[in-house]
Amino acid sequence: VFDFKAKAIHIYDSLSLYCIISDEDMNLLRNVFRSSGGLDGWTVVYPPQWKQQDSVNCGVLVCSAVENVVKQRESMTEALTVNQCRTLRLHHATQMLENVNPEDFPPTKQEMLAIKQKEVKLQGTEIKDTDSSIHCLSWRIRTCLFQRATGKNSVFHEHIKKYKWVQCTACKSWLHFECAGVTGDWASKDFFCGCSIHVDVKKIMEGVHADDILTDSEIKDLERNLQTGHILSNRMYLWKHKGFDPSLRKRYSEHVTVFDDMTTETIIQRLERVLSLSGTTSVDPHFITDVILPEALIQWLQTTNVICRFQAEDLLMKTKPFIDNE
Ligand SMILES: [Zn+2]
Ligand SMILES: [Zn+2]
Ligand SMILES: [Zn+2]
Structure with a gap:
């Protein structure tokens, strides 16, 4: 846990395997935080904490440590019994399920x-x-x-x-x-679905910055058009009707970007910034990753490469699953 106010790193490890940070790891961390002071003058502490006596309750101990920190509860160094872990597991499970709609549970x-x-x-x-x-x-x-x-x-x-x-x-x-993704009259015009157009995704991605993905006003327009239904989107539909097709919702949520995780994170940050400036209410980060990010990329792929919506969707659906770090 990085405590920026106290300038201290608190180490939590219920198995007491890692109670210090090696010089090598510390250098790595200093490098990571180089733009915000490089952890200069920071201390490393191993505060009193609950200990684990088995090899199966790691998750319970992690959740408990986090909760104790967030709620600023002082804990003592003590080894938890199996019964205590069982009670805590039930407690955390109850907390996690509290705000979940019954229809959002995955099907059996x-x-x-x-x-x-x-x-x-x-x-x-x-x-x-x-x-x-x-x-x-x-x-x-x-x-x-x-x-x-x-x-x-x-x-x-x-x-x-x-x-x-x-x-x-x-x-x-x-x-x-x-x-x-077409409008107007196509009866007498040639349309190509993409079967004859090869798109080299790697080449498109080269040297692309987060700022290149649509303009700020295009992003705002896109969000508005998705909300009003002017642009149809299954991702938006599933955002509004979460229990409509859970398996498809899961599949979509795994294919939201054509970029690597790092570039994707910067694009997400930009989308969040642009949309939170325009609206009065704060934007749900999952709305950005599940709906706005893929739709923005689809629109961007369509316009920069002159391909149809189907082909842009196809490029997106072929990507490896993106893991949302949140
Ligand atoms: Zn474990
Ligand atoms: Zn075709
Ligand atoms: Zn169709």
């Missing part, structure tokens, strides 16, 4: 199986219906804006009743206008 294994079976059945009948969203190219990567929720009859953006379709000149695949 049995529920998942039932959903899968229903999904297979529904797809069987849909394949024969020519206006079904199952024929949208975006369906294959689960980003179609009018697809059904997994294993349910209800569709995303149910208020849109009439679908317009555009066909790829090269591969003859079909996409909804919104899934392709």
